[in-house]
Amino acid sequence: MNAPRPPAGGATVLRGGRGDGGVSRSRLVAYDVLRDVEERDAYANLALASRLAEARLDARDAALATELAAGALRGRGRYDRIIELAAERDIDRVDARTRNVLRLGVHQLLGMRTATHAAVNESVELQRRVANRAATGFVNGVLRTIARTDEAEWDARIEAAAGSPDEALAARTSHPAWVLRALRAALASEGRGDELEALLSADNVPPRVGLALLPGSGMDPGTAEALGGDSGIAATGPSPIGLELSAGDPMRAIAALDAPDGTVRVQDQGSQLAALALTRARPAAPGERWLDLCAGPGGKTAVLAAEARAVGATVRANEISEHRAELVRGAVIANAEVVEVARHDGREAAALGAAEGRFDRVLVDAPCSGLGALRRRPEARWRKQPTDLPGLTALQGELLDAAAGGLAPGGILAYVTCSPHLAETRVVVNGLLKRHTGLRELDAKAIVRELARVPLDLAGEALSAQLWPHRHGTDAMFIALLEKTS
Ligand SMILES: C[S@@+](CC[C@H](N)C(=O)[O-])C[C@H]1O[C@@H](n2cnc3c(N)ncnc32)[C@H](O)[C@@H]1O
Numbered sequence: 001m002n003a004p005r006p007p008a009g010g011a012t013v014l015r016g017g018r019g020d021g022g023v024s025r026s027r028l029v030a031y032d033v034l035r036d037v038e039e040r041d042a043y044a045n046l047a048l049a050s051r052l053a054e055a056r057l058d059a060r061d062a063a064l065a066t067e068l069a070a071g072a073l074r075g076r077g078r079y080d081r082i083i084e085l086a087a088e089r090d091i092d093r094v095d096a097r098t099r100n101v102l103r104l105g106v107h108q109l110l111g112m113r114t115a116t117h118a119a120v121n122e123s124v125e126l127q128r129r130v131a132n133r134a135a136t137g138f139v140n141g142v143l144r145t146i147a148r149t150d151e152a153e154w155d156a157r158i159e160a161a162a163g164s165p166d167e168a169l170a171a172r173t174s175h176p177a178w179v180l181r182a183l184r185a186a187l188a189s190e191g192r193g194d195e196l197e198a199l200l201s202a203d204n205v206p207p208r209v210g211l212a213l214l215p216g217s218g219m220d221p222g223t224a225e226a227l228g229g230d231s232g233i234a235a236t237g238p239s240p241i242g243l244e245l246s247a248g249d250p251m252r253a254i255a256a257l258d259a260p261d262g263t264v265r266v267q268d269q270g271s272q273l274a275a276l277a278l279t280r281a282r283p284a285a286p287g288e289r290w291l292d293l294c295a296g297p298g299g300k301t302a303v304l305a306a307e308a309r310a311v312g313a314t315v316r317a318n319e320i321s322e323h324r325a326e327l328v329r330g331a332v333i334a335n336a337e338v339v340e341v342a343r344h345d346g347r348e349a350a351a352l353g354a355a356e357g358r359f360d361r362v363l364v365d366a367p368c369s370g371l372g373a374l375r376r377r378p379e380a381r382w383r384k385q386p387t388d389l390p391g392l393t394a395l396q397g398e399l400l401d402a403a404a405g406g407l408a409p410g411g412i413l414a415y416v417t418c419s420p421h422l423a424e425t426r427v428v429v430n431g432l433l434k435r436h437t438g439l440r441e442l443d444a445k446a447i448v449r450e451l452a453r454v455p456l457d458l459a460g461e462a463l464s465a466q467l468w469p470h471r472h473g474t475d476a477m478f479i480a481l482l483e484k485t486s
Pocket residue numbers: 271293294295296297298299300301318319320321324344345346347365366367368418
């Protein structure tokens with residue numbers, strides 16, 4: 001008999017005490033998030049935030065729910081292989097709800113080292129509550145089988161059952177094989193193919209929260225560390241305006257600094273370096289006009305705006321989506337007077353406004369596959385497909401063509417992606433240079449090295465800079481800088 005199902009889209013969690021059926025509320029929240037991601041195509045981070053708010057968990061339970069959901073989503077590839085081996089059944093032949101109960105259970109056993117009896121009993125109760133009651137014995141049996149064998153042995157069994165070394169490594173590190181091959185190619189292009197396993201491991205570790213301390217905050221990173229040390233703030237990481245938060249609620253840590261609104265923002269330090277590579281490629285002159293062609297949600301625009309204000313420049317921030325344009329307006333509140341937000345397709349002349357052909361600095365932080373941010377988007381690796389790439393790379397080229405047309409003589413164009421996939425990085429830049437002979441590539445590696453707070457190991461012959469989670473502790477941002485010579 002099937003358990004009564006919650007209404008479609010409704011929360012499984014009941015407020016107060018433990019959830020229905022004796023299941024911990026954190027596990028119910030985590031289960032709901034997995035279901036939102038699978039059934040409603042939700043972003044895990046957004047689903048988690050809304051489910052946590054709905055369930056009103058305390059900080060400890062919220063942290064547990066976050067670890068459960070993010071860990072089960074991130075580890076899905078490996079966990080599914082282990083479930084298949086333990087159940088001797090193809091994962092697609094396990095119903096969707098039971099599959100998610102099992103993924104959460106395996107993450108507790110292998111990823112969190114929860115005691116076997118607790119992980120199994122909670123999973124069986126969860127199954128009884130949210131999925132097919134008749135399969136509680138199946139859940140119990142599969143999880144007990146998994147718990148009886150240690151992780152190294154499961155990995156050995158994954159290797160033995162895999163059809164190829166790539167398939168084995170992909171399953172063991174929980175990456176789709178095509179993503180693994182793309183990452184290997186990108187590292188190999190720098191002569192660093194031997195770093196692949198380190199990168200794949202780094203993708204599976206949730207990153208520390210990065211903060212940007214914008215010019216105008218009234219303090220330097222050292223002062224922020226002294227003021228916010230109790231909140232876990234440290235002046236570490238490669239960005240000269242970067243802070244890192246070791247634990248706790250970022251909003252609370254930001255409030256503890258008591259800086260002017262909007263001058264301390266959550267932002268990966270790779271993104272900070274990308275924005276600063278453009279603003280600091282060479283000294284800026286008062287009156288310069290800057291363009292951010294794909295600005296939403298405005299993280300880099302906020303850095304550009306703060307830098308622009310400090311030197312007397314202005315920023316036009318363009319974004320195609322109304323919702324995201326609104327987010328840009330919110331992101332730049334600290335320096336709104338130097339920013340004009342526009343909403344156009346960046347490929348159209350209207351995106352450049354009246355200043356067509358007269359921008360001194362242009363940022364194209366293009367829509368991309370996002371393969372550089374797998375650490376922070378636990379479900380993303382399973383959602384992207386290689387078939388997404390041709391459309392993205394065509395759009396990237398067209399946006400760059402438009403941006404090149406908007407450059408003043410001597411102007412600088414920064415092409416940035418949150419993806420290290422060569423098709424989205426070097427291939428796009430090489431195409432741009434072929435189409436626009438009046439563009440000259442600048443040494444982005446030297447510029448990024450020069451502005452970074454710590455020595456940066458940027459590898460390979462190319463002039464562009466590729467950051468990496470395993471080497472730099474940042475998202476895998478790609479940064480190319482081009483100057484209009486004629
Ligand atoms: C990688 S995101 C930019 C992130 C942003 N720079 C930041 O740091 O917060 C790319 C943005 O481009 C926008 N976009 C997509 N197609 C576009 C187009 N044709 N013209 C302008 N913007 C576009 C997307 O809506 C998205 O907000």
